[in-house]
Amino acid sequence: MTSENHAPVSVIGLGSMGSALAQAFLDAGHPTTVWNRSPGKADKLLASGATRAATVAEAVSAGDLIVICVLDYQAMREIVGSAGDALDGRVIVNLTSGTPEEARETATWAAGRGVRYLDGAIMAVPDMIGGADTLIFYGGSKAVCAAHASVLTAIAGGGAYLGEDAGLPSLYDVALLGLMWTTWAGLLHSLALVGAGGVPASAFLPYAQAWFEHVIGPEIPVIAGQVDQGVYPDADSALGMQAIAIEHLLDASRAQQVDAGLPQFLKDRTEQAIRRGHAGDGFGSLFEVLRRPSGECPERAEVCRN
Structure with missing residues (x-):
């Protein structure tokens, strides 16, 4: 046996x-x-x-x-x-x-x-x-x-x-892979941007790693909590102000002749969120646009916000 x-x-x-x-x-x-x-x-x-x-x-x-x-x-x-x-x-x-x-x-x-x-x-x-x-x-x-x-x-x-x-x-599988791919794509866009200015990836690397560790990483649980609560405090950087910085990223990408698809995506979604009344909210409010592109409540959603 x-x-x-x-x-x-x-x-x-x-x-x-x-x-x-x-x-x-x-x-x-x-x-x-x-x-x-x-x-x-x-x-x-x-x-x-x-x-x-x-x-x-x-x-x-x-x-x-x-x-x-x-x-x-x-x-x-x-x-x-x-x-x-x-x-x-x-x-x-x-x-x-x-x-x-x-x-x-x-x-x-x-x-x-x-x-x-x-x-x-x-x-x-x-x-x-x-x-x-x-x-x-x-x-x-x-x-x-x-x-x-x-x-x-x-x-x-x-x-x-x-x-x-x-x-x-x-569902968890595709969500985590999506997180990985979009993070990598953002990093590659950043490297392309500085690379077009003559900066080697190795020179930019220490600052990218520190940015992930001290800025991006700590914000993950904060944004997740905002999404669950449906409330997006601006943390001194409202979406209206973020839109200006994203416009700078878009302009710099074009000037450096780098693919502007990612910053254009950010600009379009940010403007959409602002039109829905999120200009005074934080960056996490883009969730509402990504979750409901048309502004209508999806059939499978348990809670419809806003």
């Missing part, structure tokens, strides 16, 4: 991420069965002690917990659905990337087949899988997540359960 500490796991999908997941389970001592459309991708894992399943049904039948990471949700449903009755009563942890809507639809699809379902979003690259600080978001049945939490720590010590809504992991 296998103890919970070494419960069997099946991994379906052996791309770079799926292979890393399977290896992490093996490293943690879990008997691991693997399946992939191209069987050859399992060879390295077999050398580490994995068992190759000839069919999806065989992989699903090898243990109670099935972890899948494939191209998209459609592929996931096609692959898993081919297991037929073998699915009944199994637990599927779907770590395939997609949208919140796809995750919710797949949770309903799984429930109709007698599957206990968790959706997840991996906030890491393959080399980080198995790390103590690696983060994976989970959403779906709280009881299922709790029952398999100790096994799932093999792939991510920083697993976070977000709630019964299976769409939340994907």
Whole structure:
């Protein structure tokens, strides 16, 4: 009899991420069965002690917990659905990337087949899988997540359960990626701006790092609190004044022949917020424009502000 500490796991999908997941389970001592459309991708894992399943049904039948990471949700449903009755009563942890809507639809699809379902979003690259600080978001049945939490720590010590809504992991995923990309884009625009003036990125770097540490970082919880409260105090820098500074950024970008798309975006949204009556509010009031571009309350919003 296998103890919970070494419960069997099946991994379906052996791309770079799926292979890393399977290896992490093996490293943690879990008997691991693997399946992939191209069987050859399992060879390295077999050398580490994995068992190759000839069919999806065989992989699903090898243990109670099935972890899948494939191209998209459609592929996931096609692959898993081919297991037929073998699915009944199994637990599927779907770590395939997609949208919140796809995750919710797949949770309903799984429930109709007698599957206990968790959706997840991996906030890491393959080399980080198995790390103590690696983060994976989970959403779906709280009881299922709790029952398999100790096994799932093999792939991510920083697993976070977000709630019964299976769409939340994907939502957090795209939101954090959006934060990353827009932050990087802002940094690259800044480097392009000073670079056009003959300043090397390395010379500007210490000031950019200090700006993040002492100005931008501390404001994150402040702005988040303002958003939750729907109140945006100006903190001695009202949006009307910010609009003037943004105009300077736009003019400087054009003068330096740097792409002015980002400052133009800021200028347009700032002016929109001012037209809505936020001239005396702080920069956080741009949330109202981003959340409601048309000025109307979105259908899914719990609270309509202003």
